Amino acid sequence: MFYGFSWYASYIILLPAIIFTLYASSKVKSTFKKYSKFANRNGYTGAQVARRILDDHGMSHVRIEHVPGEMTDHYDPQTKVVRLSDTVHSQTSLAAISVAAHECGHAIQHEEEYLFLSVRHAIVPAVNIVNKMSMPMIMIGVILGGFGGNSSIGYLMIQLGILFFSGAVFFQFVTLPVEFNASKRALHILDVERMLSVEEMIPAKKVLNAAALTYVAAAATSVLSLIRLILIFGGRRDD
16 A cells, blocks of 8 residues: 555645745846846946956857847856846846846856856756656656555656656755855956945845845745655555
């Protein structure tokens, strides 16, 4: 017989993560919107700040591209391109400057072979595969009778699915130091190179701290989802 946790009751476990995710999403949007109304005193655009940071770090080979959308900013390590969104690329707001500097932080991490970034890049292909396979494997295991304890093969499929899902959780935790470090680098550069004044650094920190919450929320959601799967399907099975 299989001893598991109630499927419906298990959703209670996810409530804190759902609430936290909604809060983090609202926080980053409201903070970005608030400081999008304040231009930096030097009049730099996001693209100009990014170009200056990259050039100052001997990375003139890294290109800057304008991409459509809002909060679609990212660094592409394969093509070595910093892509800045409509709300960042040509904008002079404190929010735009902060985000541009953060993405350059990722480019600098890549150039310096920052450990956690290297690990994240190395596991991306495997994580993409196991993440797509985890839930289908669990469902197949259930169909084969693994949830009721009637099939050893089904039970094995379920356990493998849970193991695969844990790979996605690991990826979320590796992402955290990558994002925090990129923000730390960004704030240090903006301060030391006097791109922002002392007063302007306060909003910059608020923007990047709010953005960091989304990654913490994602990690928390992954952990609680894994716990939920273990409680439902990971109980012992007596033949």
